[in-house]
Amino acid sequence: MNRARLLIFNAALGPLDYRVPEGMHVEPGSVVVAPLGPRQIIGIVWEEERLPTDPVPDAKLRPLLAVVPVPPLKAELRRLIEWTADYYCASLASVARMVLASGGALRGPATITEYRLSGGLPERMTPQRQAAIEALEGEQATIRELAGIAGVSDGVLRGLVNQGVLEPVQVDCDRPYPRARADYAVPVLSDAQSAVSERFIDAVRAREFAPFLLDGVTGSGKTECYLEAVAAALDAGQQILVLLPEIALTEAFLRRFEDRFGTPPVVWHSSLKSTERRRAWRAIAAGTAQVVVGARSALFLPYANLGMIVVDEAHEVSFKQDEGVRYNARDVAVMRAHFEKLPVILASATPALESLQMAESGVYERLVLDDRYGGARLPEIDTLDLTVEKPERGRWLAPRLVEAMKERFERREQTLLFLNRRGYAPLTLCRNCGFRFQCPNCSAWLVEHRLSRRLSCHHCGHETQPPPACPECGELDCLVACGPGVERIADEVAEIMPEARVAVATSDTLNSPEKAAAFVAEAEAGAIDVIVGTQLVTKGFHFPELTLVGVVDADLGLEGGDLRAAERTYQQVAQVAGRAGRGAKPGEVLIQTRHPDAPVIAALAAGDRDAFYEAETEARRHAGAPPFGRWAAIIVSSEDEAEAKEAARLIGGTQPNVPDVMILGPAPAPLSLLRGRYRYRLLINARRSAQVQDVIRQWLAPLRFPQGVRVSIDIDPYSFV
Incomplete structure (x- = not known):
């Protein structure tokens, strides 16, 4: 090559052409250093035909300065970058930036x-x-x-x-990682597990695109099944990627992995130190990192010889990125497997409706584990109607749940109370004048956290100390906490059962892998009697002595304008119910609700997952909602409210009239002020056959907005705030 076209990390400039100096070797995918004005920039050499731009005469081309000492990005990864940018209406530059996520890794040996x-x-x-x-x-x-x-x-x-x-x-800095051994500690599998794992192993050996939906009840041993496929890929000298939805799950999984293969896998998540990120990135690119366990961003790393992808807890909402490139890691994982021609396993006890529909239509191969491993039984589930079995005044736990907790404590068994609300109380107000503490940056109430003695916004991170007097009327000792959070439930348990050892498990208390590991060790050692936690404890944990799960407020997830509310509530409650009775002792689940007849609550109580999914499928089909239709959102924001409103009106006033596409809005977003920016939303509902991305691109392309306005596109949105 005597000239090269670069994808650079400035979407506004577009691709740039350069001259390749005599003696310098570059190829598509090479990472290079190039001049741009007085600066030096990093770029990726791309195929010219795939990055069209106005031709520049050879005489005007500036020479490349250097080739970065890392392997070129493979063609399959470049195609994934292009697909992700096209599908999610993002710039190529913003997607490619995720691939080169460690600047230190580009500087060579050190x-x-x-x-x-x-x-x-x-x-x-x-x-x-x-x-x-x-x-x-x-x-x-x-x-x-x-x-x-x-x-x-x-x-x-x-x-x-x-x-x-x-x-x-x-x-x-680039010292090699210890090698995993496929034969280190081979487990004994049940007949059902053996059949599933053999199918995975065959797919690994075939080295072809094969998407699987591993649908197994909680405690059925899904992890052991796909770890046998990991062993087969290790024997074949291939790299394996395992995606987990939460950093708090990582430590438990690492220990499990080390027990099976003799050494921990390579870890990738946002909490890594820069030296750890550099070492991991270079080992992945060189092919010496055998198994990578990471958050969604691990999906875009430049694997040298990827052989298999696993997406564990594949239904989890946290696989959807809500900032920057708004991609869904579950779906992008399937596309990476498609481009690389390898098997991908989506594992879940409560699969997303979209995944079940793909299995129903034959796109995914569905493998089912109906029973728990080792003869353990699924827990008994019952509902507590809070309109009938009312908690004592000033309390949130119904008498029957309290009695069940006391019985477990006397038997030296553990209880888990689930409430998906961090902090002590969701709202603090003045009993004298009614003043409510609101975030100055968001249209949200400040949440009281008594453990840290702070009022906090869970959207922007703003914190302040609770004042001794009301800021509005000046009255002393008049502030009242309204509603329960996990800290308040923990206090209630301590009052009811003063001898019980209570642990609060949330992203506030388990905010590092080390703290999560310490929590798991204490729970397994029996040093905790009652766990009070948010959705963080609904998955991944296995505590044999945990025999009672209490869902404090099953109706909480059904509130608000979430179009997937019923499905998400079912998944969360079913997952947390699955923590009970995973050992030899039977489990019990008590669900507190004010609406026991609601379809999702009735299905949970009856243990009838199929009935719930059938009803939800019909409701989605009737509404033209995913997986039978398409959703997309356009979010307009600005620090100037009038500017945001005017930009939203401009978009709404120029909306196209396209068959099979319905456009709603613009309207103020439910969270109309977020991190100091005023927000408006438009929601697009379309048939599967409609080319939504093309419609949006053609609609927005000719429009011009003030510099302070941001217009974001969210394809297949999961958040509607």
């Missing part, structure tokens, strides 16, 4: 200085130095990382370095 205890002691021992030395036994990391482990300042550790107590060690 070393880093880490520190470890030398065995010596300081001349003068202080309490902080003593605590640091005890905490760092067996640890090796950078000064900053060690300071975090020891809970002391960097200065304390630098003093220990100067005294020779900590010694420096030069570490290769």
Whole structure:
């Protein structure tokens, strides 16, 4: 090649052409450094025919400066970037940026200085130095990382370095990961598990596109089934990607993986340190990272020899990204498997309606595990009608649920209470004048968190301390917490059962893999009697002594304008119910509700999943909703309310009249102010046959908006706020 067309990470500029200097070798997919004005930029060499632009004469081309020392991006990954950008109406640049997610990985081989205890002691021992030395036994990391482990300042550790107590060690940033062994600890599978895993193994060996829906009840051993396919891919020298929806699930899965294969997998998520991201990215690109377990962003990494993809808990809403490129990792995983010609497994006890429909139509192969592993039985489920069995005044747990908890405590068994609401109370108001604490950046109430003594916004992160007096009327000691959050339920349990050991499990308390691992260890050791948690505890955890699940407010998910509310409520409650009775002891689930006759609650109580899905399928078919129709949203936002409103009116006033496409709005978004930006939404409902993306692109392309206006497109939206 004597000239190259680059995809650069500035969507406004579009593709740029450059001259390839004599002696420099580039090919499609090469990552290169190029000049742009006085700056140097990173770009990816792309096929010219796939990135059309106005031709530039050879004489005007500036030369490329260097080729970045990483393997070229494979053609299959470039096609995935193009498909994702096209389907989700995003720029190629914004999707490609996710592939090169570690800037440090592009700088070539490197070393880093880490520190470890030398065995010596300081001349003068202080309490902080003593605590640091005890905490760092067996640890090796950078000064900053060690300071975090020891809970002391960097200065304390630098003093220990100067005294020779900590010694420096030069570490290769790209040191290889330990190798996993497919035969390390082969499990004994049931007949049903063996049949499913054999089908997966055949697909791995065939090296062809094969999408599977692994539909198994909670506790049926779905993980063991796909880990046998992982073993087959390891034997074939292939890389495997396992996507998990929550970082809190990672530690439990890592331990399970290590027990099976002798070493942990490579991890990829947003909480990794930059050096860990660099090491993982380069090992993935080089093909030496065998198994990668990660959040949705791991899907776009440049695997050298990918052989299989697993999407665990595939129904989870958190696989849908709601900022930047608004993609659904579950669907993109299927497309990556299609381009790479390999099997993809979507595993879930409560599959998304879209996945079930794909199986029904024969696109996905559905494999079913009907029974729990090892003879464990599914729990008994019953409803508590809160209009009849009312909790005591000022409390939120019905008497029958309280009695069941006390019985479990006396038998040394565990209880899980589920309420999908973080904090102590969703609303704090003044009993004197009625003033409500609202976020200054969002049209949302501030949530009281008593554990951290803060009023917090769960949308933008704004925090403030609760004042001693009402800001409106000045009355002292007049603030009242309205409604329950998990912290309030935990307090109620502590009042009812003062001897019980209670743990609150939310994204606030389990906000790192280490904290999640500590929680799991305590629960498994029997050091926790009652777990009070949000949706974080509805999946992935296996506690043999947990025999009672109480759903505090099953109606909560049915409120608001979520068009998938019934399905999401069914999935959450069914998943949390599945935590009960996973060992030898039978489980029981009590669902508190004010609407026991609602179809979703009745289906949960009857354990009749098929009836619920059939009714929901017919309702969706009648409404032309997914999977029988298409949804898309256009979100307009600006820091200036009038500007946002005018831009939304412009879009609404120019909407096209297209057959099979219905456009609703514009209207203020349910969350009309978010992070300081005023928001309007339009919702598009179309038949499956309609080319929604083309309609939206042609509609918006000629429109021009003020600089402060953002117009976002959300294809297949999951959030309607």
